[in-house]
Amino acid sequence: MRAFKLGERITIEKVIFVEIFLLTTLFLALGWYFNREDPFFIKSEYDLINLLVVALSLYYGYFGAIVLILFLSAGYFFFYQPFPLNALLQNLLFALLSSEFRYIWDKKIKLALADKAYAEQMAELYRRELFNLKFDYDLLERQFVLSPYSLRNILDWFNVPSSKAFMELISDFFGIISAELYKYEDGKLISLEKFGGGVKLDEKDPLIQEALELKKSFYIPPKDMLRNAMIEEVNFIALVVAESYAGKFLLAIKDMDFLNISEEALSYITVLLEHYGDSIAFEASGFSCTKFCDREFELQAYRMQLLKERLGIDSFVVVFEYPPERREEVVKLKSMVKGLDRVCIDQEKVFVLLPITPKEGVERFLERITKHLDFLEVEEIKPIEEFCNGQ
Numbered sequence: 304m305r306a307f308k309l310g311e312r313i314t315i316e317k318v319i320f321v322e323i324f325l326l327t328t329l330f331l332a333l334g335w336y337f338n339r340e341d342p343f344f345i346k347s348e349y350d351l352i353n354l355l356v357v358a359l360s361l362y363y364g365y366f367g368a369i370v371l372i373l374f375l376s377a378g379y380f381f382f383y384q385p386f387p388l389n390a391l392l393q394n395l396l397f398a399l400l401s402s403e404f405r406y407i408w409d410k411k412i413k414l415a416l417a418d419k420a421y422a423e424q425m426a427e428l429y430r431r432e433l434f435n436l437k438f439d440y441d442l443l444e445r446q447f448v449l450s451p452y453s454l455r456n457i458l459d460w461f462n463v464p465s466s467k468a469f470m471e472l473i474s475d476f477f478g479i480i481s482a483e484l485y486k487y488e489d490g491k492l493i494s495l496e497k498f499g500g501g502v503k504l505d506e507k508d509p510l511i512q513e514a515l516e517l518k519k520s521f522y523i524p525p526k527d528m529l530r531n532a533m534i535e536e537v538n539f540i541a542l543v544v545a546e547s548y549a550g551k552f553l554l555a556i557k558d559m560d561f562l563n564i565s566e567e568a569l570s571y572i573t574v575l576l577e578h579y580g581d582s583i584a585f586e587a588s589g590f591s592c593t594k595f596c597d598r599e600f601e602l603q604a605y606r607m608q609l610l611k612e613r614l615g616i617d618s619f620v621v622v623f624e625y626p627p628e629r630r631e632e633v634v635k636l637k638s639m640v641k642g643l644d645r646v647c648i649d650q651e652k653v654f655v656l657l658p659i660t661p662k663e664g665v666e667r668f669l670e671r672i673t674k675h676l677d678f679l680e681v682e683e684i685k686p687i688e689e690f691c692n693g694q
Contacts, residue, residue, distance in 0.1 A: 323359060323367055327374045356394050360401035364409075368398035421614055427546075428610075428659070431577055432642050466496035469579045474498055477568055478560025487515055487551040495552075502539050502555035514542050515553065540564065543572050547580025548609055549587070581606060592691040593654065596647035600656060603645045607658045607687045618687040619665045623653040623679040632676065639672065652682070 352375070360368040372395055379387050466484050473479050481499030485492040492506050504511055541564070543554040554576055581602060590605045607618035625633050633653055637646045640655065647654040657665055665684055673679065 356397045360398045365402040368402040470498040480558040482556045485553045502557045545576035549580040549584035600645045600647045618658045620690040621655045622682040
């Protein structure tokens with residue numbers, strides 16, 4: 304990869320060299336045609352060569368500026384006597400100032416893009432957790448009152464990370480009759496699992512392309528289904544798109560219970576599809592932090608370590624010690640943590656995973672917890688990467 308980037312950089316520099324040579328030659332040719340005594344216009348009232356220097360230095364940066372100054376030096380040597388050193392130094396000053404401006408501007412753009420990527424990652428993570436906070440709440444809409452369920456209940460059943468188990472699970476809880484699960488790789492949709500008759504999709508369909516590009520799930524409202532069916536055959540009634548650490552997945556639903564067709568149900572299925580993708584990546588990675596914590600703790604630790612590696616986002620694990628006879632009180636800790644946090648209780652230790660939390664946030668967490676559980680003693684506080692690599 305490094306050799307490839309080096310070769311690509313050399314190719315780009317060659318292109319810049321050729322382009323500047325051609326532009327300088329063209330400028331010289333025009334100057335020679337209009338004014339042979341001063342082909343670079345350095346003696347004219349308005350110094351046109353500085354305009355060229357600024358323009359090319361802003362466009363090509365430091366490398367282009369250096370190449371241009373070398374060409375101008377050669378031109379001055381052959382076409383001017385005595386050698387115009389002051390003019391060349393003036394050109395060099397303009398070139399360096401313009402190149403520095405280009406460098407600063409590029410750096411600001413890269414920082415802005417990094418901030419944008421960070422914000423998008425955080426928005427995506429908190430969007431997932433928005434629905435995880437609803438673990439203990441059933442949907443109150445009429446259709447879900449008739450068939451109540453909760454996301455926690457579904458996840459308790461989803462303990463086998465396979466596409467078949469996922470399809471059977473959403474069929475049982477959401478009344479899906481016909482659907483097909485795809486993985487999007489290298490611009491192609493790869494079918495992973497069918498349920499019922501499945502759903503055949505056209506990869507070139509603009510609606511599907513937009514859904515994949517924007518990671519946007521949608522459904523056709525029941526009131527529009529009959530109207531669409533009268534015009535043309537409806538190939539699917541909903542598309543669910545989710546991006547996880549295992550890649551991008553698309554669930555096409557062709558038929559499901561009428562009462563379950565809603566944005567709320569679609570959001571639940573999206574979270575489950577993301578959970579499925581993360582579980583696949585988690586199982587394939589062979590990742591393990593502890594020997595006794597449950598799968599949810601390990602999966603969250605896996606997610607946070609990847610966030611640290613990719614974007615440098617801090618997460619910490621607090622290790623508490625407690626007297627064995629007070630285990631029943633320690634269990635209360637699970638209800639005292641926030642939605643993203645995970646708690647793992649051993650015989651004499653408690654591990655609390657604090658995702659996306661700086662060191663200051665860990666200190667505030669300790670202040671809050673010790674007010675209620677003062678018998679807990681902090682053994683150590685470790686960044687997620689050290690905790691997972693040191694266990």
